[in-house]
Amino acid sequence: MARTTPIHTPALKYILACLVSTALLFSDVSYQAFSPLRDSVQAIGIYSQLFFETITSRLLEYSSAYEDQRTLTRLNNQLRDELQEIDDKLFLEEQSHLITNDIINLQDRLQILGDPGEGKVLKIASFSLQDYLCCSQHILHLQNPLQFPILIHQPVAVDETFIGQTSKTYLNLIEITLFSDTSHVLPVKIDGLHCNARGAGKPRLVRCIVAGEFKMSDIQEASLVMTSGLGGVFPKGVIIGKVLSISAISINEFRVDIALDGNPLDHNYFGILSGS
């Protein structure tokens, strides 16, 4: 409530206000004196209302357009995800088909390589690429989840050639020593020359040191190198590579570098011959 209430109200101001109001009212009602002013104010009001309605409708249009765009974007994303999923499924099916084909081919080749039918195709578990590219130890591990009875010193094949032999089995893993491992020695035959090819410690490279009655001229570069079967591990007559280079070591000795055909880096599945 008011803190200071007027104790005297001068009537003059009110009388004056009432007189002015009455005069204005009379002139407006009788002669429409303020009709233009009133109409202008009403026009402004209507214009403002229309303006705000237009702004509101445009905002709503933008909002609905934005919503449509969002819906379309969401639909587009959804379709893209579905397409990606279909692509992934097709890719996986294709890969699965390829792997199946690889396994079947590998099993067929194992039989060609002399496997009596008990050969196993196993997937790679790990491969020390660093050692393979730099050092002497070239070891590959295969998975054996079903724990097939795999013996050691069994030939390991890819494509139509061998790459190494089993050296250990433990737990669910099988260790493969590749031909290029410096501890591995493979008896080979080159154009009638028999020699023991020792791993060079370099990828896909083995070396034979030849001494005695054979001469360097007896061997040609790019000659095929086959297994001799003399080691009792590999069947004879399987091509494992080609002669890369021949170089003299001393008067009676020369070295034959052999490039191996089988590349362990190109494969995920490897076949192990059994019973040979």
Place this chain on the structure above:
Amino acid sequence: MKFTSHLFIFVTIFSGFWLDSLIAEFNIRSYILALESFPYLVETSLGFLILCYWIYAIPEKIQSSAAFFYGLLIDLCFGSAIGFNMLFFSGISYVIHVYVFRFRIFSYLQLIIFFAGSSTFYVACKYLIFSPENYSYLLLLCSFLINALLWLPIYFCMRSLRRSFL
């Protein structure tokens, strides 16, 4: 009084008149067929009652000039004849200023009767000046009852607003 206070008071009065126009535009007879033959009897004076409250509550701040200008602005904004609301705002302002001490000792019922009567007089004059063919005592009686019912809600609502913002 500050300009913002005057603006606040004018906004409340403007809102009252705007509600009056909304209520007048809402013709319930078009929604209920049974009432179609009845004459239009709903005539509220929310804006006028709100002005009355402000003059009653803070008479020292709303003088003749303030009432005069409020009336002018309302006339302009709502398209009524220039001078009508100015005249009644100035008149009711004078009456309330003169009898403000008596109103302070009035009961709520007496206040209701006085302000409902004032607003009915306002409605009656409006009909007599602008629409004499629709003038009826039944309309005035209904207007009196409606405004009587509206006074207390307006009184407490405006008092709450005054205590919050002024």
